[in-house]
Amino acid sequence: MVCVALIAALAAGLGYLxxxxxxxxxxxxxxxxxxxxxxxLEAKWDTEILSLQLGIAPNYDQxxxxxxxxxxxxxxxxxxxxSNQSLAPxxxxxxxxxxxxxxxxxxxxQIKASYxxxxxxATILPxxxxxxxxxxxxxxxxPGLNERPSDLMTENISAMMSFTxxxxxxxxxxxxxxxxxxxxxxxxxxxxxxxxxxxxRSQIEVVTRERLQGNKLMLALTAIQTGAAAxxxxxxxxxxxxxxxxxxxxxxxxxxxxxxxxxxxxxxxxSLLSRRFAELYKDNRVLKQVNENVEEQLxxxxxxxxxxxxxxxxxxxxxxxxxxVKAVFELIKERMTPVYQNSVAADQDEEAEEAxxxxxxxxxxxxxxxxxxxxxxxxTMKNFSRIDKGQIESFSIEEGIESALLIARPQLxxxxxxxxxxxxxxxxxxxxxxxxxxxxxLIVNAGQAMKVMDRRGVLTMRTRLTSSDxxxxxxxxxxPGIPEDIVGKVFDPFFTxxxxxxxxxxxxxxxxxxxxxxxxxxxxxxKPGKGTIFTITLPRKGERGPTGDDVPRPNDxxxxxxx
Amino acid sequence: xxxxxxxASTCLTKVRGxxxxxxxxxxxxxxxxxxxxxxxxxxxxxxxxxxxxxxxDETNLSPPIEATGTQPITIEPISPVPLQVELDTKKVxxxxxxxxxxxxxxxxxxxxxSCHIPQHALADGRKVSTGISGNxxxxxxxxxxxxxxxxxxxWNGQTTSLQKQAEGVVKVRMGGNWDEIVSTLRADSxxxxxxxxxxxxxxxxxxxxxxxxxxxxxxxxxxxxxxxYLRGDQxxxxxxxxxxxxxxxxxxxxxxxxxxxxxxxxxxxxxxxGKPAAAANGSSTPGSAKDTGISDDRPVFRVPxxxxxxxTGPYFHDGSVSTLPEAIGFMAEYQLGRDISQDxxxxxxxxxxxxxxxxxxxxLGHL
Numbered sequence: 001m002v003c004v005a006l007i008a009a010l011a012a013g014l015g016y017l018x019x020x021x022x023x024x025x026x027x028x029x030x031x032x033x034x035x036x037x038x039x040x041l042e043a044k045w046d047t048e049i050l051s052l053q054l055g056i057a058p059n060y061d062q063x064x065x066x067x068x069x070x071x072x073x074x075x076x077x078x079x080x081x082x083s084n085q086s087l088a089p090x091x092x093x094x095x096x097x098x099x100x101x102x103x104x105x106x107x108x109x110q111i112k113a114s115y116x117x118x119x120x121x122a123t124i125l126p127x128x129x130x131x132x133x134x135x136x137x138x139x140x141x142x143p144g145l146n147e148r149p150s151d152l153m154t155e156n157i158s159a160m161m162s163f164t165x166x167x168x169x170x171x172x173x174x175x176x177x178x179x180x181x182x183x184x185x186x187x188x189x190x191x192x193x194x195x196x197x198x199x200x201r202s203q204i205e206v207v208t209r210e211r212l213q214g215n216k217l218m219l220a221l222t223a224i225q226t227g228a229a230a231x232x233x234x235x236x237x238x239x240x241x242x243x244x245x246x247x248x249x250x251x252x253x254x255x256x257x258x259x260x261x262x263x264x265x266x267x268x269x270x271s272l273l274s275r276r277f278a279e280l281y282k283d284n285r286v287l288k289q290v291n292e293n294v295e296e297q298l299x300x301x302x303x304x305x306x307x308x309x310x311x312x313x314x315x316x317x318x319x320x321x322x323x324x325v326k327a328v329f330e331l332i333k334e335r336m337t338p339v340y341q342n343s344v345a346a347d348q349d350e351e352a353e354e355a356x357x358x359x360x361x362x363x364x365x366x367x368x369x370x371x372x373x374x375x376x377x378x379x380t381m382k383n384f385s386r387i388d389k390g391q392i393e394s395f396s397i398e399e400g401i402e403s404a405l406l407i408a409r410p411q412l413x414x415x416x417x418x419x420x421x422x423x424x425x426x427x428x429x430x431x432x433x434x435x436x437x438x439x440x441x442l443i444v445n446a447g448q449a450m451k452v453m454d455r456r457g458v459l460t461m462r463t464r465l466t467s468s469d470x471x472x473x474x475x476x477x478x479x480p481g482i483p484e485d486i487v488g489k490v491f492d493p494f495f496t497x498x499x500x501x502x503x504x505x506x507x508x509x510x511x512x513x514x515x516x517x518x519x520x521x522x523x524x525x526x527k528p529g530k531g532t533i534f535t536i537t538l539p540r541k542g543e544r545g546p547t548g549d550d551v552p553r554p555n556d557x558x559x560x561x562x563x
Numbered sequence: 564x565x566x567x568x569x570x571a572s573t574c575l576t577k578v579r580g581x582x583x584x585x586x587x588x589x590x591x592x593x594x595x596x597x598x599x600x601x602x603x604x605x606x607x608x609x610x611x612x613x614x615x616x617x618x619x620d621e622t623n624l625s626p627p628i629e630a631t632g633t634q635p636i637t638i639e640p641i642s643p644v645p646l647q648v649e650l651d652t653k654k655v656x657x658x659x660x661x662x663x664x665x666x667x668x669x670x671x672x673x674x675x676x677s678c679h680i681p682q683h684a685l686a687d688g689r690k691v692s693t694g695i696s697g698n699x700x701x702x703x704x705x706x707x708x709x710x711x712x713x714x715x716x717x718w719n720g721q722t723t724s725l726q727k728q729a730e731g732v733v734k735v736r737m738g739g740n741w742d743e744i745v746s747t748l749r750a751d752s753x754x755x756x757x758x759x760x761x762x763x764x765x766x767x768x769x770x771x772x773x774x775x776x777x778x779x780x781x782x783x784x785x786x787x788x789x790x791x792y793l794r795g796d797q798x799x800x801x802x803x804x805x806x807x808x809x810x811x812x813x814x815x816x817x818x819x820x821x822x823x824x825x826x827x828x829x830x831x832x833x834x835x836x837g838k839p840a841a842a843a844n845g846s847s848t849p850g851s852a853k854d855t856g857i858s859d860d861r862p863v864f865r866v867p868x869x870x871x872x873x874x875t876g877p878y879f880h881d882g883s884v885s886t887l888p889e890a891i892g893f894m895a896e897y898q899l900g901r902d903i904s905q906d907x908x909x910x911x912x913x914x915x916x917x918x919x920x921x922x923x924x925x926x927l928g929h930l
């Protein structure tokens with residue numbers, strides 16, 4: 001059970017691994033493309049910002065859109081990395097890129113604003129100058145100075161120009177000085193010119209301020225490490241891909257290990273199963289053996305029970321000769337008494353003496369004969385009840401029939417006449433006791449069957465040798481016969497027509513087995529009203545043992561019952 | 564070399580006629596002006612723009628290439644509104660219904676249409692709108708016409724997606740609770756059915772916003788007279804408007820009010836020259852963009868769109884200026900540092916009027 005579970009688990013694990021290895025990481029394979037798109041968008045944005053700074057962008061739509069597209073792409077990538085477990089290690093790099101991007105976006109806004117201011121202030125400068133020229137006093141030298149306001153404005157513009165070209169601190173100071181001078185002179189001007197000058201001054205201030213700012217922003221822009229951040233994402237991605245490959249590889253290794261384990265566990269399972277089967281087979285054989293033993297004992301006990309049933313009859317059989325042996329002995333005893341001796345001695349008649357001697361002789365013979373009968377019966381019973389493993393010996397069927405008839409005589413005496421039609425069949429090889437058991441069983445059955453008839457029956461025992469070298473034995477009776485619906489069942493174990501307590505129903509089935517073991521057949525033929533014939537055929541085994549008696553041959557035992 | 568040189572030569576003529584010793588100085592002036600002009604032209608101004616400004620006959624604008632992602636440089640700073648937008652009409656109608664639905668304010672009785680009124684060019688004609696419980700809002704309501712053409716939204720320009728803007732405004736300005744709104748709308752079987760027809764996952768917050776945004780995208784006003792002019796119809800606008808456009812560019816208004824929506828794509832300082840009253844609170848002015856790095860002491864706002872501007876007054880973030888000529892003067896003063904004449908203001912106004920487009924085929928003035 002554990003093995004099966006293990007195999008199932010390993011197989012499942014292997015399957016899962018296979019699936020894992022096979023399934024491509026969708027997000028991971030697509031992410032590099034997105035990264036490329038991201039960098040393209042950033043490059044585009046950079047171009048737009050540059051064109052803005054160079055003054056070649058007609059408006060800010062392009063640069064703003066480029067920035068927004070880039071941010072949208074980054075949002076998309078963040079969402080993907082956020083929702084995908086395998087891309088989680090990229091998050092920090094993406095975050096730092098985002099921060100760099102946000103800084104850049106902020107700078108871009110500043111650049112846009114600053115550039116617009118710078119441009120506008122510069123645009124207006126010429127008109128400031130032309131406005132100032134409307135006032136004649138701008139061309140007049142100022143009180144206390146050699147300069148005219150227009151000259152001052154020119155100086156301012158030149159200083160601003162120089163500064164614009166090269167925004168160094170020195171030039172910045174130059175510009176500041178000039179502006180300060182204009183401011184200080186404002187009070188001396190007419191309101192109109194002072195106004196113009198004031199505007200002029202603020203525009204120069206804006207230009208210089210925004211020029212410096214523009215520089216600062218440009219530098220700040222180049223300082224932002226979006227490139228490095230994108231590179232970081234790229235390298236993280238590459239290492240992620242590598243680790244993915246490696247993990248796939250290690251998965252494959254694990255898969256190999258699991259596969260090996262699977263093979264091992266299958267082998268283990270197979271060996272376990274085969275061991276179990278071996279055990280089962282052994283147990284099975286033992287059980288069979290036990291079964292045989294039990295059947296043997298069953299047979300034995302049925303034999304004994306059959307025998308038991310015959311005890312009454314047999315007792316009677318024994319009693320009869322025993323009684324008259326006893327009578328003979330008592331007579332002899334009486335003859336031996338002194339009274340009788342005296343009466344005999346008194347009588348001098350020789351013929352009477354001779355008669356008395358013959359009478360004694362006859363009595364003694366009868367007695368011996370009776371004893372002989374008893375002894376035969378007992379020997380027969382002893383033979384019959386002996387448990388033996390059925391050693392094969394040569395056995396005379398006709399003798400067996402006769403001994404069976406002898407044992408069954410009490411049951412047959414008042415029931416039927418016995419007819420023997422023997423054909424002088426040769427001896428066969430088989431288990432004598434078992435075959436005797438069979439014959440006795442059949443004879444007893446016949447007797448029981450004929451018992452119910454009103455008339456005296458006839459039991460015919462027939463033997464003959466058939467053409468195929470088998471011995472055929474018929475046990476015929478003219479009892480009531482066996483009805484058709486029962487005749488097929490008579491050999492079934494535990495099948496009996498007798499009431500409970502009389503008969504086990506095992507008799508005929510055991511006979512069947514015994515005959516089968518001998519390689520023979522037993523069959524029944526019956527006609528209700530006419531009678532029944534049980535026919536046994538037994539093969540005639542040609543071998544005969546050297547002595548013919550029960551010397552056990554090692555490999556020749558027929559088991560008591562068939563397997 | 565341009566206008567600068569024209570001025571210079573005028574000066575020279577004037578000067579030469581008068582004082583002899585001064586021609587040396589005038590030469591210096593001439594040099595200075597030339598340098599100024601030249602350098603200004605080369606380093607600070609788009610050369611193309613300058614050429615256009617000086618040499619081009621005002622009536623001979625060549626049709627601009629419309630700005631797209633991959634096209635080369637366009638010539639004009641303003642490009643026309645696209646004539647066609649691909650939209651799902653079912654979603655637009657649904658969005659329109661939601662636009663007028665006060666259930667989006669979770670019981671505050673406000674809908675988008677409360678402040679974006681069609682008769683007022685989808686603004687409301689007030690300085691500042693009243694919002695939840697009659698409390699005044701912070702900034703002037705902006706028009707929703709052409710809102711999809713803006714790359715930055717709101718007075719502070721910090722929102723860049725229409726979806727985020729819709730989501731936020733429902734919560735903040737209308738006091739709506741999105742979960743409550745969704746469940747209320749779901750209980751409306753007609754609304755649920757309408758959503759079920761269009762969206763696979765039915766009525767969700769994202770789908771409500773999606774429908775609203777689709778409607779917003781349908782609010783473009785193409786075919787303004789100026790757009791037709793840009794496309795080559797020389798008679799689309801009056802000569803005054805053309806002159807106004809020229810001034811618009813020359814004076815630098817077009818530095819900030821540019822792009823397809825004549826604004827809406829950058830942040831700028833409000834009050835570059837001087838300090839207007841509306842910028843009295845400096846960089847913490849409510850509604851302004853904070854922490855942009857653009858200015859420490861002055862408020863920074865997103866540059867608004869000037870399309871349909873004749874109908875979207877009052878102007879500026881606090882609605883403090885009610886007429887367009889005033890606004891133009893204001894901008895010239897505080898953004899450009901210029902003193903412009905009434906005549907120039909009228910020309911620019913004529914130009915700005917020509918930016919009014921058509922909604923569903925009808926010019927806005929006739930809605």
